[in-house]
Amino acid sequence: MKTKRLLLSLSLVSASVIAALAQGQPPDATRTPGVQGGQDPNRAAFVAARCKNPPPAPAARGGGGGRAGAGGAPAPATATEDYAVAAIPGVLAAGARWKLVWEDKGNNADGPVGMDDGSLWIAQNDKSDVVRIDKDGKATVIYTDTFTGGAIAANKKGQAFIGERALNQAIWLLKPQRTLFANTYKGEPFDCLGAGVLNDMTADSKGGVYFTMGGVYYANPKGEVMGRFGAIGGNGIILSPDEKTLYVTGRLMGATPPAGVTGNGGLVAFDVQADGSLTNERQFAWAGGDGSAVDKDGRIYTTTGGGGGGGVAVISPKGELLGTIPVPRSLISVAFGGTDKKLLYGVAIRDVQIFSIPTIAQGLKGRPK
Numbered sequence: 001m002k003t004k005r006l007l008l009s010l011s012l013v014s015a016s017v018i019a020a021l022a023q024g025q026p027p028d029a030t031r032t033p034g035v036q037g038g039q040d041p042n043r044a045a046f047v048a049a050r051c052k053n054p055p056p057a058p059a060a061r062g063g064g065g066g067r068a069g070a071g072g073a074p075a076p077a078t079a080t081e082d083y084a085v086a087a088i089p090g091v092l093a094a095g096a097r098w099k100l101v102w103e104d105k106g107n108n109a110d111g112p113v114g115m116d117d118g119s120l121w122i123a124q125n126d127k128s129d130v131v132r133i134d135k136d137g138k139a140t141v142i143y144t145d146t147f148t149g150g151a152i153a154a155n156k157k158g159q160a161f162i163g164e165r166a167l168n169q170a171i172w173l174l175k176p177q178r179t180l181f182a183n184t185y186k187g188e189p190f191d192c193l194g195a196g197v198l199n200d201m202t203a204d205s206k207g208g209v210y211f212t213m214g215g216v217y218y219a220n221p222k223g224e225v226m227g228r229f230g231a232i233g234g235n236g237i238i239l240s241p242d243e244k245t246l247y248v249t250g251r252l253m254g255a256t257p258p259a260g261v262t263g264n265g266g267l268v269a270f271d272v273q274a275d276g277s278l279t280n281e282r283q284f285a286w287a288g289g290d291g292s293a294v295d296k297d298g299r300i301y302t303t304t305g306g307g308g309g310g311g312v313a314v315i316s317p318k319g320e321l322l323g324t325i326p327v328p329r330s331l332i333s334v335a336f337g338g339t340d341k342k343l344l345y346g347v348a349i350r351d352v353q354i355f356s357i358p359t360i361a362q363g364l365k366g367r368p369k
Contacts, residue, residue: 025145025146025147025172025178028147028168030042030046030167030168031147031166031167031168032148032166032167033128033145033146033147033148033166034125034127034128034148034166035148035166035167036125036148036150036165036166036197037148037165037166037167037168037169037191037197038058038195038196038197039058040166042167043057043167043191046167046168046189046191047189047191047192050188050189050191051188051189051191051192052188052192053192055191055192055193055194055195056195057195058195058196083098083311083326083328084326085097085325085357086323088314088322088323088325089322090297090360090361091295091299091322091323091359091360091361092314092323092325092357092359092360092361093358093360096357096358096359097357098327098328098346098355098356098357099355099356100353100354100355101120101133101137101345101354101355101356102133102137102139102353102354103351103352103353103354104124104139104351104352105351105352107124107125107126107127107349107350107352108123108124108125108126108150108349108350108352109122109123109124109125109131109333109347109349109352109354110122110123110125110151110200110291110332110333110347110349111123111150111151111152111153111162111163111200111201111291111333112152112291112333112334112335112337112345112347112354113152113153113154113160113335113367114335114336114337114338114341114343114345114363114367115154115337115367115368116339116365116366116367116368117134117135117339118134118135118337118338118339119132119133119134119135119337120132120133120335120337120345120354121133121142121152121154121160122152122347122354123146123150123151123152123162123163124149124352125148125149125150125165126148128144128145128146128147128148128149128166129141129143129144129146129149130142130143130144130146130149130152130162130174133354135338135339143162143174143178146162146164146172147164147165147166147170148164148165148166149162149163149164149165149172150162150163150164150165150197150198150199151198151199151200151201151211152174152201153201153202153203153209154203154367154368155203155204155205155207155367156205156366156367157205157206158175158176158368159173159175159176159207159368160173160174160175160368161173161174161181161201161203161209162174163198163201163211164198165197165198167191168183168189168190168191169183169189169190169191169197169198169213170182170190170198171183171198171201171209171211171223175368180223181209181219181223182209182219182223182224182225184225185217185225185227186225193213193214193215194213194214196213196214197213198211198213199211199212199213199234199235199237200212200235200236200237200290200291200333201237202238202239202246204239204243204272204276205243206220206221206276207221208220208221208276210237210239210246211237212233212234212235212236212237212248214233214234215227215228215229215230215232215233215234216228216229216230216232216234216237216246216248216270216278217229218276218277218278220275220276226275226276226277227278229270229277229278229281230268230270230278230281231252231253231281232248232250232252232268232281233250234248234249234250234268235248235249235250235289235290235291236248236249236288236289236290236291236292236302236303236333237249237292238292238293238294238300239272239294240294240298240317241294241295241297241298241364242298243272244271244272245269245270245271245272246269246270246272246278247267247268247269247284247292247294247300247302248267248268248269248270249265249267249268249288249289249291249292249302250266250267250268250288251264251265251266251268251283251286252266252268252282252283255283257286258286261286265286265287265288265289265304265313266283266284266285266287266288267283267285267286267287267288267292267300267302267315267319268281268282268283268284269281269282269284269319270282284315284319285313285315285319285320285321286321287302287304287313287315287321287324288300288302288303288304288313288315289302289303289304290302290303290304290331290332290333291303291331291332291333291334291335291347292334293334293335293336293344293363294363295336295359295361295362295363295364296341296361296362296363296364296365297317297361298316298317299314299315299316299317299322299361300314300315300317301313301314301315301325301334301344302315302334303330303331303332303333303334303346304324310324310326310327310330311324311325311326311327311331312324312327312331312334312344312346325357327346327355328355329348329353329355330348331346331347331348331355332347332348332349333346333347334346334347335363336359336362336363337356337363338356340362341362341363341364341365342358342359342360342361342362342363343356343357343358343359344356344357344359344361344363
């Protein structure tokens with residue numbers, strides 16, 4: 001009996017040690033948690049020593065970690081706005097309402113991913129944490145020490161990745177084990193690509209990751225990075241359900257919008273090749289600005305800003321604008337979640353608020369728990 005108790009005790013201790021080890025990453029003196037690479041005071045020396053052609057220093061900006069690619073001070077919290085939801089056939093019922101699920105003071109919360117157990121994972125840029133919000137709105141920190149982790153991606157293989165924005169930017173694998181996935185391009189650190197940050201990501205079922213960092217790139221399942229693909233700088237990024245098309249928010253230089261279309265938002269599409277490379281860059285739609293999601297029928301949902309015409313644009317697989325879902329606050333990212341994947345989550349930042357709205361459309365299943 002004593003032997004069994006001892007073995008049980010040892011197994012419990014071992015499990016707790018393993019859980020603790022899974023939380024952190026090895027210390028790295030070159031990286032400053034909570035500070036994006038472009039704003040790190042050590043950046044100039046870092047790129048001078050490691051880049052054949054050091055990129056220029058970024059423009060001065062205010063605030064802390066901030067929203068990647070925002071340009072300027074982080075967006076302040078805004079008052080909740082009145083809105084009325086009209087029906088979008090097959091997508092949303094008239095009168096649907098956004099529900100506040102969770103909030104936190106300050107900080108960022110980017111790259112949300114809805115897991116199959118109904119939880120939502122978010123990356124808190126400034127705190128270097130990954131937070132899991134369960135179906136009842138209870139939040140738990142499940143990963144720490146991510147070195148300004150700012151976006152999450154997951155695939156059907158049970159893998160989850162995080163894009164880390166501290167100096168010496170990198171993609172790390174979180175699940176099934178914590179390990180470095182990619183941090184170099186043509187033998188040099190990602191920071192040699194320019195002063196921007198590793199922005200948004202989407203993972204394919206082969207084990208590779210597409211990401212935007214002043215351009216569109218692909219890290220194959222071995223962590224080898226290909227690109228830059230096309231001319232678009234990019235921001236939000238998402239694969240179609242069949243993984244044959246990649247969508248990136250932005251507008252191609254010289255692309256002429258239809259009459260009546262204003263602003264600079266849009267969605268650019270690429271064809272995905274067998275090796276993960278991208279071809280046939282084209283302007284796909286004229287709405288879109290940041291984080292994006294897809295449903296199982298191939299419709300794309302992309303944030304376009306706050307009130308006064310902003311919201312979440314819903315775009316058909318043919319590039320047609322089906323409608324816009326109004327929002328209570330300006331959103332930076334969206335993701336499908338819930339146990340049936342019939343909740344559309346939206347992320348607002350500074351202060352962070354997570355909202356959800358019930359949908360008729362269903363998101364993709366097959367994400368890790």
